[in-house]
Amino acid sequence: MIPRLALVLVATLAGALPAEAQLRGAVIAARSGRYDAAIAAFEDWSTENPDAPAGHRYWAKTLLEIGRYDEAEQVARRLVDGGSPELLNVLGEALAARGRLDEAEDAFSRAIAAEAADALVARVNRGRLRERRGDPRAEADYEALIDAYNARSGLAAEELLAVGVACHQLGPSDPQLYKDALRAFDEAIAADPGDPAPRVARGALYLEKYDSVAARDALKTVLEMNPSHPGALLAMARTMDFDGDQGALALARRALEVAPSRVDTRVWVAEALLELESYEEAIAEAERALETDPSSLEALSVAAGGRYLQGDEAAFGALRDRVLALNPRHADLYNTLAELCVRNRLYEEAVDFAREAVRLDPRSWRGHGTLGVNLLRLGDIEAGRASLEASFAGDPYNVWTKNTLDLLDTFDRYETKRVGRLELFVRQEEAALLEPYVAQVADEALEALEGRYGYRVAEPVRIEVFPSHADFSVRTVGLAGLGALGVCFGRVVAIDSPSARPRGEFNWASTLWHELAHSVTLGLSDHRVPRWLTEGISVYEERRARPGWGDDVNLDFIAAFEREALLPIESLNDGFVRPEGPEQVARSYYQASLVVELIERDYGFEAVRGLLRGYRDRRSTEELFQSLLGLDLDEFDARFQAFVRERFGHAVEAVDVPEGPARRRHRDELVEGADEDPGDFLAQLAAGKALLENRQPEKARPYLERALELFPEYAEGDSPSWLLAQLALEEGDLQTARKHLEAFLAFNETHYDAHLRLASVAEELGDPAAAARWLERALCIDPSEAAVHLRLAELYESLGDTGGVVRARRSVLDLDPVDRPEALYQLARAHWGAGDAAAARRVVLEALELAPRFRRAQALLLELHRARNATEGES
């Protein structure tokens, strides 16, 4: 659309005279972030040049950049009041920033009419102002810039920037214009390489179109030139947030130190705080933004979001009405509300708001996208797909939408099956094997959790199981690479299939239990439970479900406790939403579960339920802790510290985790260290391991036993209990092996081999029931080993558990064995053993259809036939 232009370099102030040199110095100071020096220099220059527009424009622009709008207005008015149209546009910008929209529009219109040097800039500014007010004439203003670009060569840098902005604003109606916008920004940069504005605009556009790498590059260049540039700092904060990097909020706060009145920065900070569920703080930020610009649609929207999340319907309604009074077509009000709801796990509300957004503006691709993704989260796949397709048609750069649509294209390879109140969605090739196990665990979890919490999850409870972690990740967040194993959207739960990850990385059954606990706590609290509490309850409920399930104490937790690095309750959400690192997330899960454990132990389970009901009623954490526990948050934190010390004091005493990587030491040195400090867990463990590696099991044993005594909960792969179990197995001491294996698995839910070994040991010790139990637990890690099902079938046969035999034989068959007739025959026998002659006959005929000469199957068929005849004869 835009013809290629000759490169026009604006030789700004080149060949300067003394006054111009002074001005140049001011501009250089401003562009390098020395704002105070720049402003002082502008003032000095102005004394000698009171009527020169270019310098005053720079001066006013500098003031605008750092949010000193009133001063910018004053500078502009010096010339405007003297009759010059050259500062009218800047005046308009200052007025618009303070929400004085009529005056601003008038100033822009006058600049355009007077054909001021920056009339094109005024044109784009007027367009944006009109767009902000829902005035359809905005489009004509933007189009005028493109016309000007096409008609004229030699546009100045700021004009090229304005053309880029116009193209950007028109992008929703023609996505190709985003490319033109980028080109215009590039030409603006070429025309004036020192001006940060087009680089910031370029970075922001890249980020808007989901290319954070390119955005980062553009912004990095600006911040190298001017580390204090408020716009670049904010855009970089957004970029970091997009990438999930730490420090985004801190960077935005740095931008506010430079420019405290910038509305865009305050609004972003407010949104980030809402994600942290710090509603009051967020609303305060939004209100500060509104002090600067009472008509800021973004600030009003985020304030409305805060009030909505707080449950203050009246304040929310008033703010919403203010936005719509300013611009009745402002779909982004609802987009903001929808996205805030998503961040706070209010998916149904997000759908409602997104629907409202696309009703107000059918070209709100953002709204269509949010609507689509959240319809999927609510289990409405077809409607979700339709919305995503609409979104992608208007915004083909959206990688989330594209990924999700690609994933939806694979959904025909999944099987949807209703089992009681469950709706299971499993890949076809895994469905037969997994569905019975998933249904069994889900039914048990729901029954246990719903009974305990007194809340029934709405039907159907949809459970999606993805054999590819990347697909699970896309289903969850639209992108591959999510670290989680499962996700809960309410009555829709998605998890990794056991085949999605290498064996031993996770326990699918405990993950499912965890997610279904979310279904209950989200539902009971009307989705208002804070993240820390819902995670804490889920982990705690995992631990209650089976010994060994759920997170347990580890070295990192003990070290963090020692360093006093555990987060207080007030900011425990940060550990999930804006963690300092991945280890803080894991630590926060465990910490939150201990908080719940403490509350139940000391205040009863009713207190836990009371918290959930309290959040449902929109009460704050502080208020709830005070009313239910009789403690303020600081008092609770102190109590929690005492609880951790009580529970893990022995480990705290025995564990001294080094800050950096441990120095590699020789075996003798390790042994010596362990002898010198017999109370040091890590020293004992290291010595024991070193001696084991050197094939000195007898020497290793006392060190490992001491380590076990010091920190019995330690359950990593080098746990003393695991190592001692192996020693006992090598010696054939089955009783000791069993003791250590049981101790190990009391804290470890993912060690597949340990489960199998314990099952073997139990079987050898004549305890087939325990053997079967441990094999069933192994299936919770990986159900795809036919040999395990075969062993289970035999164990259940010996125990007379006919149902267990049928299930195990069925699983062997579901694993698609090469010898299918044999598997069918065994299943038929199992059915017959369980008294189900009809099933036995059906299955044995299946076996014989494949292998008519199968003599054992023939014998069974005859047996079944004769039994039927006998029964019929009797009757």
Place this chain on the structure above:
Amino acid sequence: MRRAIVLAALLVATPAVAAEGHLVVVAGLGGDPQFRDLFHEQAVALASAAETRFGLAAENVYCLTEKPERDPTTIDQRSTLENLTSVFEKLTARVRPGDRVFVVLIGHGSFRSGEGRFNLPGPDLTPSGLARLLEPLDDQEVVLVSTASASGAFAEPLAGPGRVVVTATKSGQERNQTVFGEHFVTALTTQGADVDKDGRVSILEAYAYTTREVERFYESENRLQTEHARLEDEGQLARRLFLQGEGHGGAEAETASDDPALASLYAARRDLEDQIETLRAGKDEIAPESYAEQLETLLLELALQNESIDAAGGER
């Protein structure tokens, strides 16, 4: 029923001299001890099973490995090209028309200058070299199995009438170490691959078992599958070729009897089996309920027939 009696009469009249089976199993160059051991174990397992389990005459089984001294009772010679050539000379002299010859190559393969190689101590075996060794066996049914990497390069040059060629890889380009061999040997030496439950493992059954287990191996290891087996079987022989020697199970043994009563029972059974096969072949053209009913009736008759055979002291 009259047809059954005629059939039985024909079977009773079958000539007494039946085809024999011959096995040449070669464990190639191992390269390192781990593979040397693996190839040795697979070769010995197969050769031993051929004699003890499948009843091949000892003089019909040739086993060549890299270290024959490890098991001199089973292993005949070192697996050099020269020794292999000499084994084939002996074999050619022994075989009779209609005999079955199984050649199993276990080891590493490579693909250089457009030609596949099976790695032996000393000069390697190439497809053209093997073709020359097999050339005299044109009156026999020949099964060639190569479990080696890049063995797909042997498939096309050696395929032809009267031959079944099984290779662990689809071409010479799949050059990674394979796991085909261990599963193929397992298939032939255990009952897990006998999916039609006739008490024998056909080459086709062994192939199907192995390809499935290879796939399963790569899936469970979460690895990209780097071997895709290939079966060349122009004459549809793989389904009816077994490693078994005479008198070791199978339809021929079962249905041949000097006792007219048993022969008649066998014939009746064969008739039922034919009817079942015909019914299965037409499954898509019959209403499901009718198919199920007919199938159950035939299967029950077959089961009863086998009871009668057992009662008459017939072969199981």
